[in-house]
Amino acid sequence: MKAIQTALLSYGMSGRIFHAPFLEIHPGFELVGSYERSQKNIQKAYPGTHSYDSLDEVIQDADIELVIVNTPIPTHFEYASKALKAGKHVVVEKAFTNSTAEALELQQIASEVGKHIFVYQNRRWDSDFLTVKKVYTSGQLGELVEAEFHFDRFNGIKSPKMHKEVPGPGAGIIFDLGPHIIDQALHLFGKPTHVFADLRKTRPGTEVEDLFEILLYYPEMRVRLKAGYYFKAPIPAFQLHGKLGSFIKTRSDRQEIDLDAGLKPQGKEWGLDSPSDYGLIHVDGSNPDRVVSEKGDFMAFYENVYQSLRGDATPSVSVQDGINSMRVIDAAMESSQEKKVIAY
Incomplete structure (x- = not known):
């Protein structure tokens, strides 16, 4: 079965520690690269990956199926909504959004485009x-x-x-x-x-x-x-x-x-x-x-993401869980x- 082509939206502390190591090891994922605004580090750590210069470049890449929104909290709603509307599934870091209203709107967008939101609560x-x-x-x-x-x-x-x-x-x-x-x-x-x-x-x-x-x-x-x-x-x-x-x-x-x-x-x-x-x-x-x-076992989160996108599992940390926390x-x-x- 084809690996889930995945891109990070940041390769700082969270990308380096909480996401990339699991995407590298799990056979169901392929880490394609990361959006990097200034420092270009992902290729040093993961040769063969790509450093994207903009969010648009990430979401316009037709091969990418899953986008990890691990940027500062104020950007979560904007970046997640753009990725969803571009036909990508998304993992959104905590805090899920800036408010309950934004969380509810993301839920609506995901429903309209038929894509999954996974809230990252490792x-x-x-x-x-x-x-x-x-x-x-x-x-x-x-x-x-x-x-x-x-x-x-x-x-x-x-x-x-x-x-x-x-x-x-x-x-x-x-x-x-x-x-x-x-x-x-x-x-x-x-x-x-x-x-x-x-x-x-x-x-x-x-x-x-x-x-x-x-x-x-x-x-x-x-x-x-x-x-x-x-x-x-x-x-x-x-x-x-x-x-x-x-x-x-x-x-x-x-x-x-x-x-x-x-x-x-x-x-x-x-x-x-x-x-x-x-x-x-x-x-x-x-x-x-x-x-x-x-x-x-932090890997259990990504195993659930994989089983939700390639199998018949449901998200362990759902968009509704994100709404409830907000x-x-x-x-x-x-x-x-x-x-x-x-x-x-």
């Missing part, structure tokens, strides 16, 4: 989150009362990527780190009934919010989501508290670190967690037990501004 295949999912679905904790997910860092320096630091569409931590844990929460627990949020600015000279706390309300439980840049002491990134016990787990997936070091996403050791980072489960007053972590972000921003709970 953190569903982190070893730590897969372990949380395993414990939750096992029912060992009983009915959940509260869950808490963090994506914490310690770095008070402003990003050199100005699109992340200049106020405007897609800027701020809720668009950068927020989509990871928002998607994870929605994937496990479904859509909430209401949203409450507090967004703040904490770094010297920052013009955009860099700390958030979001509460997702469900009929019988609530979910707390938090991210910021001043968390020096490591704390559990995942906490599940149920009527029979609790589970806590650090954020420890190594895939991004290993990819950044140039390792290929393959082999028996890929995605394995260190035993020292295994989570702890406390049930019915017994001594806490270590839970062996699941194997991280609704939480929109509600959180409104909640923080108005200081009130927002109906989802």
Whole structure:
């Protein structure tokens, strides 16, 4: 079966780490090249690929079937819509769009042209989150009362990527780190009934919010989501508290670190967690037990893309999932501004 001819729209950090290595290794894809505005690097890393000088050059290439929209968030809607209208399937990085309205419009365009949108949420295949999912679905904790997910860092320096630091569409931590844990929460627990949020600015000279706390309300439980840049002491990134016990787990997936070091996403050791980072489960007053972590597997995202385009699978992270996450972000921003709970 013919490989899916695929082009990136950027060969920066995300292209180099999160996309190109998987497109190279998966036999169902062929990495054709990337749109590169200034630095021309993809051909050095992947001889035989092409460096495109413009978006139009990419989408006018009749051989390209799939376009990876891994550019700054403010461009996602424009670039994805152009690619769809040119007859391409698209993978769109997080945050999916700048707003729910844009996400809904992309869904409409994809429906009209008969093409797929895949929302890139690779953190569903982190070893730590897969372990949380395993414990939750096992029912060992009983009915959940509260869950808490963090994506914490310690770095008070402003990003050199100005699109992340200049106020405007897609800027701020809720668009950068927020989509990871928002998607994870929605994937496990479904859509909430209401949203409450507090967004703040904490770094010297920052013009955009860099700390958030979001509460997702469900009929019988609530979910707390938090991210910021001043968390020096490591704390559990995942906490599940149920009527029979609790589970806590650090954020420890190594895939991004290993990819950044140039390792290929393959082999028996890929995605394995260190035993020292295994989570702890406390049930019915017994001594806490270590839970062996699941194997991280970012490749599962691209395997699903392949099976959706060449087989009969449906997208693991659908356009509707992207819309649902954008609704939480929109509600959180409104909640923080108005200081009130927002109906989802």
